[in-house]
Amino acid sequence: MTDTHIARPDFNHTLSLMDFPYIIQWREDRCKRCGQCTSVCPQGAISPAVKLLRTIESEGSIPTPSIKTKVIHVIEQLRDIEHYCTGCAMCQLVCPNNAIEPKYNPQHKFYHYKNQGGEPYRRGGRRNDPSPSILDRIKFTRISMLTDPALDAQRHEFRIRTYIGRILQPEILPLKGINGHLTLNKDSDIFIPPVREIFPVMIGSMSVGALSPPMWEGLAMGVAYLNEVEGIPIVMCTGEGGVPRRLLTSRYLKYFILQIASGYFGWDEIIHSIPHIVVDPAAIEIKYDQGAKPGDGGLLMAQKVIRLIAEIRGVPEGVDLASPPTHQTKYSIEEAVAKMIQSMSMAFGFRIPVYPKISGTRTAKAVLNNLARNPYASALAIDGEDGGTGAAYGVSLDKMGHPIASNIRDCYLELVKQGKQNELPLIGAGGVGKKGNLAANAAALIMLGASAVQVGKYIMQATAECLGDELNRCNLCNTGKCPRGIATQDPRLYRRLDSEKVAERLVDVIKACEMELKKIFAPMGRSTELPIGMSDALGIDDKDVAERLQISYVC
Amino acid sequence: MCRLAAITSNRYLSPMENIAALETMKEGHDSSGMGLVLKDLGGLFEGLKGYPILSGICKEDKKGLLDEYMNRKGFKLIFEWSPKIRPKRGVSKRGHYFARIYDYPEPYIEISQKEREELLVKTRIELRQIGEKDGSILAFSFYPDVITLKEVGDPLELGEFFAIDNGELMAKIILAQGRQNTNYSIDLYACHPFFIQGYATMTNGENTAFVPIREFLMSRGFYGYTGYQSDSEVFAHILHYVVERLGLPIQYYKDVITPLSSKEINLRPEKEVLHILKKSLRYLVIDGPNCVIGFTPDGTCFMVHDSKKLRPGVVGGLPGKYCLMSEVCGVDRIIPERDSSKDIYPMKYDMVIVPPGASEVLIWNQLAGEFKEDRRHAA
The missing domain is CATH 3.30.70 (Alpha-Beta Plaits)
Known part of the structure; x- marks a missing residue:
């Protein structure tokens, strides 16, 4: 000193x-x-x-x-x-x-x-912009009144569910009618892609390694509890860094989306475990990019690579683990990305959805159009500029990327133009819950066109009292010195965190979120299906934004 | 919130019966429009069943435009009916109301019925587009053995205005809606029933899922899915899409607009199919509050509700004549002699289907996945 x-x-x-x-x-x-x-x-x-x-x-x-x-x-x-x-x-x-x-x-x-x-300055967290995001400024303005009474969030039956997976166009379903009843035409050679029914708020990719053992374990326990006890089919993405083997070979794996990213960390272990896997994972996410640091690779600092992490990732202890900015095998989206999607599908017998995740970008529609033509692409996840990370250059966090609202909207309207809005689900992420409004932000993204949303930073804040905020408070995730024990591998720090408490809080958060979603959808008279693309329900007090998003201008 | 009055019968009826039923339900409509769709025509039209009938309104000075367009398309006018207007206070004559019977253009005489029907839809849409520029032509339906009449006003007064009681217009199936205009402007194209290629529906209530449904239908690549001055028009188009375009049996309309929960689907024998349908047709799910009444090209009539049943609907009658209406007072007005204890109030899982000829009533129970013939009503 x-x-x-x-x-x-x-x-x-x-x-x-x-x-x-x-x-x-x-x-x-x-x-x-x-x-x-x-x-x-x-x-x-x-x-x-x-x-x-x-x-x-x-x-x-x-x-x-x-x-x-x-x-x-x-x-x-x-x-x-x-x-x-x-x-x-x-x-x-x-x-x-x-x-x-x-x-x-x-x-x-x-x-x-x-x-x-x-x-250059490196840190964790998200973009240091404390102003309310567009998602926070969007209001839900179509309230069912006397002409179409609102539903009752407490009394009526609601189905807050969505699908991840490529959904066949109705025109090509392999059906045949026998005596007025429909059956599946088993002789058809039409491939019916795997589709998962899930809760529309997904826990975004935070890796074992980036998170401490009690944090990851707490989230995993909470996810299992929500599924098995509360009946809320929430899924969690592992992030790049593999999965603890006892989870990999357990029946709980079905609640987890395995992420593969450019460093392929953890995949040696996963591939070797495939013969021992007893249930399929929920999906595979191929991370091509991340909203917090577009065009930049992953990074796990050496101080976080302790023995447990090294074993799961299949690397030596105590070395910096940098994932390259791009997949080394990625030559083109038409060929290499398609091959990767197919390879991952094939590894799991075409039984699980496989989808890529990119950062928000002006070029998202180009990616989307390629995926729309790829019959094995199960979804497209887009992570906007307000996404969080465990480690990135400050300039990447603060200045790179694309806001999620218009990115999702553009992609959705493009799919509508092609009639594929139901075929290829969009997953929106980046800044969901930035101001604490998890359900409202999720609902806004859904009504702009997302089939589901991913949330990471909010979950850390709400379940483990993560100190980080958009005034650059704390944001020490990259240093391994997380004072809450969330993003560290130092036992002296992570002992502060109680995984049971994290699990309990996750259950609280998601149950409350479900009720808030009902409280948003009920006055709009929607309950049976998620109001994806219900843009007539949205308004904002800015004419230019309203015009850009094709929603109402209200004041 | 609108009132609906449909009658299906094995003999020809006057639309005045429907209007009389609407009159009993007057609290529920506000003179913002009445629509009539007549199918399986009698009266003046009984002998002309094979020829398409174009129903609409054109401004008096635009008849030439209509003739010119139809001639250009090669349609040959066989007969034109126009109501004998009796001026009524409160009803303003919009123009020339017509039901024109045409013969198909030469090249279409030898082709399939499907292709002919598609020509009729295209022609109607084009006419509509021509007329929309200056309001000169309104085209409601163009299909064999179907006539549509729409105008703003009180149903009873409109019945007198159109001299509907003079016996010229008779039909075995008649849908009528007395409109209560809600959150959209008064527009005759927003007036139910809606018709497309042999399918018609009318609806009671608003459609909160309108925008995503409209976008989904419009992205199907079928030129007929257009218009949407009313959020209820999508119900007719969903019916058309499900039965005509996808070829699903009519009872699956219920599974499309109000799908069962996954647990419930697992109770159905065709669960594999239903899980797939539910996913693929997710955008066509309605959330109500709606009661939908309609018919298909073969003359099957039906009534179905949203899954929370927030709009009233009742089916009652006797073999040979059934009413599908919003309120029981309408049924009482038309078939007072029936045993009203046998009236059917379709519930969450029900779709009431009256086959052509109105000989019986079938209830499709979505949860059980089977038809229950309502023996109480069997002949």
Whole structure:
């Protein structure tokens, strides 16, 4: 730990606290000097310090100044950029006397300095833009009134379900009628693609490795409980990093979507386990890109590659695991991507849906059109610019990518033009639940045209009190120092997290989300099917956005 | 919220019967439109069953435009009927109301009925498009043995306006709707019943799933799926799509618009098919509140509800004549001699089907997946 202003008496080349994004407010009168705050700080941004206090005092009516000095013990914020305060507020959390807290400093110049050694700033989290997203600004304006009474979210039967998988066009279904009853024409050579019925909110890809063992385990337990006890068929994507073997060979695998990405981490283990797999996974997601860091590969820092992770991923311990920005086998979407989809389908006997995930991009329609022509492509997942990640360059997080709303809308309308809006489901992601409105954001995306949504960051925040936000609070996921024990492989940190609590919270969150979805759909008079593309129900108070999304302008 | 009055019979009826039934249900319609679709025609049209009838309205000075278009297409006018208008206060004459019987253009005489029908749909749509530019021509139906009449006004007054009681218009199947205009502007094309290629439906209630359904139908590549001044027009088009385009038996209309839950489907013998249908036709699911009454080209009539049954509907009558109506007072007005305890109020899983000739009533129970002949009504 260095304090550079000591080295230079002129204070040049030294940052002031006003340059930092968070400034520690410490109250001497309340502090009992227990040291808990300094020991919990993941950044080492605060330190106990011994200071010499010099005061000039005078007693009586005639000035008789005398200098008094005393040694005091304070908590001091470091002005070293490496030890910047992230605003995580763990100090405030552990302080028994409420004597310390960080305050956000809107004038900060953090980004000007956080590139020491020529190394750009890297972090976890999502785009640092605290303003409400378009999804949050969309209102549901078609309320069923006296002409078509609203449904009752508590009393009526609702079916909050969707499909993942390519759905055959009605015109080519292999059916035949016998005495007025329909049967499947078994002699037909038409391939009926696998389709899964799921809850429309999916837990997005967060890998074993990026997440700590108790976090991943908690989510997995919650997913199993929701399916088996609550009857909510939610699925969770593994992210790139394989699956613990005991889950891989368990009957719970059916609730998980296995992700394969450009590093193929974990797939050696998965392929070798196929003979021992007792149930098919829910689907395979081929990650080509990610909304948080479009065009950039995955990264698991060496400090997170402990023995367990190394075994699951089939790599040595303690090395950086970088997935390349693109699949090395990807030559073209017409050929290589099609082959990859077919290969993955074939590995599981064409019994499970296989779909690619891309980041939001202006070129999404080109990808979509290729997939629309590929009979084995089961869906297209698009991850918008507000998607989260465990590690990325700040510039990728903040400046790269495409908002999800218009991307999904454009793709949906393109499918409508081709009559394939039901054939190829769209999965929207990126910023769902950014402001805490999980169900409302999901419903908005669905009514813009998504068949399902993926959510990651919100789940971490809601189930494990992840501290990160869009004012760059915490966002230390990449460092392995996650103070909540969510995104770390350090046992001293992840012991703080109770997987049972995570599971319980996930169940709470998803059950509440289901009820909120009902509360959104019921007043619109929709209950039997998901209102995919029901754009007449949406409005926004911005004419340009309304025109762009082909929804109502309301004010 | 509109009132519906359909009668199917084994003998010719006057549409005044339907109008009389609508009159008993007057609280439920507000003179914002009445539509009549007559099928299996008697009266003046009894001997002309093989020829297509174009029903519509054109402005008096645009008859030439209509003639010119039909001549250009090669249709030969055989006969034209026009109602003997009796002016009524509150009903404004929109133009020349007509039902024109044509012979097919020469090249179409030897081709299949299907191709002929498709020509009729195309012709009607083109005429509609021509007329939509300036409101000069309205074309409601173009099909053999079917006449459609629509106008804004109180049904009883419209009956007198069109002199419907003079015996010229008779039919064995008549659908009538008294409209209660709701959230769309008053437009005659929004007036039920809707007709397409031998299929007609009329609906009570709004269709909350209208936009995705409309987009799905319009993306099927069939030129007939157009219009949609009313959200209820999709019910006719879904029927046409399911029975005509996909070739499914009529009872599967119920499985398409109100599919069973997965658990319920597993109870049906053809569960494999239903699971696939439910997925492939997901966009055609309705959420109500709706009661749908309609007929198919062979003269089968039916009544079906959304799965939460938020609109009323009753079927009652005697072998040889059945009413499918919104309210029992309408049935009482037409067939008071029936035993009303035998009236059928279709529930969540039911689709009531009255076969051609109105000899019996069948109830398709969606959950059981079988027809129950209603023995109480059997002859």
